[in-house]
Amino acid sequence: xxxxxxxxxxxSDAVQNSVFQVLSxxxxxTVARPLFTLVDKxxxxxxxxxxxxxxxxxxxxxxxxxxxxxxxxxxQKGYKLxxxxxxxxxxxxxxxxxxxxxxxxxxxSLALKSGIESEEAKFIHPxxxxxxxxxxxxxxxxxILAPKVVMQMVHPTMKQVDKLFNKEKAAKEQKNGDVFQxxxxxx
Amino acid sequence: MNLQKTFKNISYKLGSSNDSDIATASxxxxxxxxxxVATMSDKKATKEQKEYAATRDFxxxxxxxxxxxxxxxxxKRHGTTPLCLSYYxxxxxxxxxxxxxxxxxxLFTEEDFKAIxxxxxxxxxxxxxxxxxxxxxxxxxxxxxxxxVDGLTNVVKKFKKAFPPDPVKPExxxxxxxxxxxxxxxxxxxxxxxxxxxxxxxxxxxxxxxxTLAVIVIPPMCNALIKPAMKKFQQMQEKRNPKFNAPVKLxxxxxxNTQMYEKNKTGNNVFGTIYGKTYNNGNMRVGI
Numbered sequence: 001x002x003x004x005x006x007x008x009x010x011x012s013d014a015v016q017n018s019v020f021q022v023l024s025x026x027x028x029x030t031v032a033r034p035l036f037t038l039v040d041k042x043x044x045x046x047x048x049x050x051x052x053x054x055x056x057x058x059x060x061x062x063x064x065x066x067x068x069x070x071x072x073x074x075x076q077k078g079y080k081l082x083x084x085x086x087x088x089x090x091x092x093x094x095x096x097x098x099x100x101x102x103x104x105x106x107x108x109s110l111a112l113k114s115g116i117e118s119e120e121a122k123f124i125h126p127x128x129x130x131x132x133x134x135x136x137x138x139x140x141x142x143x144i145l146a147p148k149v150v151m152q153m154v155h156p157t158m159k160q161v162d163k164l165f166n167k168e169k170a171a172k173e174q175k176n177g178d179v180f181q182x183x184x185x186x187x
Numbered sequence: 188m189n190l191q192k193t194f195k196n197i198s199y200k201l202g203s204s205n206d207s208d209i210a211t212a213s214x215x216x217x218x219x220x221x222x223x224v225a226t227m228s229d230k231k232a233t234k235e236q237k238e239y240a241a242t243r244d245f246x247x248x249x250x251x252x253x254x255x256x257x258x259x260x261x262x263k264r265h266g267t268t269p270l271c272l273s274y275y276x277x278x279x280x281x282x283x284x285x286x287x288x289x290x291x292x293x294l295f296t297e298e299d300f301k302a303i304x305x306x307x308x309x310x311x312x313x314x315x316x317x318x319x320x321x322x323x324x325x326x327x328x329x330x331x332x333x334x335x336v337d338g339l340t341n342v343v344k345k346f347k348k349a350f351p352p353d354p355v356k357p358e359x360x361x362x363x364x365x366x367x368x369x370x371x372x373x374x375x376x377x378x379x380x381x382x383x384x385x386x387x388x389x390x391x392x393x394x395x396x397x398x399t400l401a402v403i404v405i406p407p408m409c410n411a412l413i414k415p416a417m418k419k420f421q422q423m424q425e426k427r428n429p430k431f432n433a434p435v436k437l438x439x440x441x442x443x444n445t446q447m448y449e450k451n452k453t454g455n456n457v458f459g460t461i462y463g464k465t466y467n468n469g470n471m472r473v474g475i
Contacts, residue, residue, distance in 0.1 A: 005372055007391070011371060011387075015391060037243065041410075043413070044235060047238075127201070131210070148225065
């Protein structure tokens with residue numbers, strides 16, 4: 001089973017897809033991190049609640065930012081920038097043949113499937129430059145811009161969470177009170 | 188010149204590898220610094236909340252950075268080749284037993300089977316590492332090892348020819364997802380060439396380890412380490428900004444020292460406190 005899972009070409013195709021990568025990891029973190037923060041016994045309940053809500057909001061917003069800003073802005077505009085700056089350099093000449101990122105990526109995957117090493121080599125440096133710019137762009141958007149928005153959203157979200165839990169608590173207390181009253185009237 | 192060389196090295200490293208650990212670790216490095224800073228700048232949170240959350244952010248990203256790079260690399264280094272060899276052994280057994288529909292075991296000789304069942308681990312590993320990791324100038328595999336892996340690749344190609352073509356991926360997003368789910372662990376899919384297999388296994392290990400770390404390892408580790416980490420940060424803070432201790436105020440009337448009363452307190456009764464020694468001159472107690 002482990003060998004089948006680890007050698008699955010379908011799974012590795014999925015893993016190479018950045019949307020799958022980000023979505024899977026992001027959703028796991030969105031659930032796991034706040035849960036572990038809430039069960040931690042070291043902080044005060046208020047601190048843990050603040051940290052868990054912040055983590056949840058941050059992970060959710062990061063996913064949103066990734067699809068809205070990174071995928072559409074950084075990846076597409078970044079490719080054009082790299083093409084403009086590097087296409088005349090010796091290792092990056094393949095960029096001249098591809099106007100868009102999609103066409104470049106398609107040509108690269110065909111070259112990888114062909115198995116010809118010289119063909120694959122043409123794509124290595126441009127792909128690396130694209131990846132480097134993606135990492136830089138994602139880093140700036142997800143770690144500098146996103147936290148600023150998160151900080152604006154944490155306290156309203158905490159209030160909503162409080163309201164929700166207080167409602168439940170109040171309803172429970174009322175229910176307990178009703179039961180007590182009934183038992184008293186019976187007796 | 189140096190900057191150009193560095194850029195070339197980075198682009199080579201990132202371009203020749205599809206692993207997710209480099210991107211994930213780089214993001215963790217960004218987060219390690221910027222997220223705690225953002226948390227500490229929250230004006231609406233209390234000091235306690237900010238300290239706890241920022242310490243947790245810092246610890247999480249620090250552990251993530253170390254484990255994403257270190258643990259993932261170790262798993263890939265020691266796990267990829269054994270899994271590849273196990274894959275070929277299992278495939279050979281399935282073919283030998285006639286369990287793969289459309290593949291006739293009589294087409295292959297005993298030597299063919301032995302070639303993929305007993306692969307030389309060292310030669311396989313060094314050639315695969317060369318192909319998948321190193322730049323052309325740094326390759327380590329000997330000519331003999333290369334020849335051995337070429338021979339192995341030819342045998343695998345012979346097996347591959349006997350396999351019926353894999354089912355065609357359908358068009359449309361939902362149909363594709365259904366197809367992928369159905370064939371995710373399908374043992375009857377065509378046998379993979381060594382180079383493709385090694386790449387796929389390496390990628391899969393990388394992703395599986397990152398998921399495991401993100402869910403099961405990093406948050407509990409953070410829970411275990413947060414208390415000592417917070418203590419350490421507090422100590423560092425105190426060292427940097429030592430607390431101002433106001434000088435002890437001298438009591439102008441030493442005989443009025445209340446501490447002395449407390450020291451000499453021997454008991455209470457309904458009327459008040461009983462003092463064993465009653466030399467409190469100038470401070471007559473009422474009631475006893």
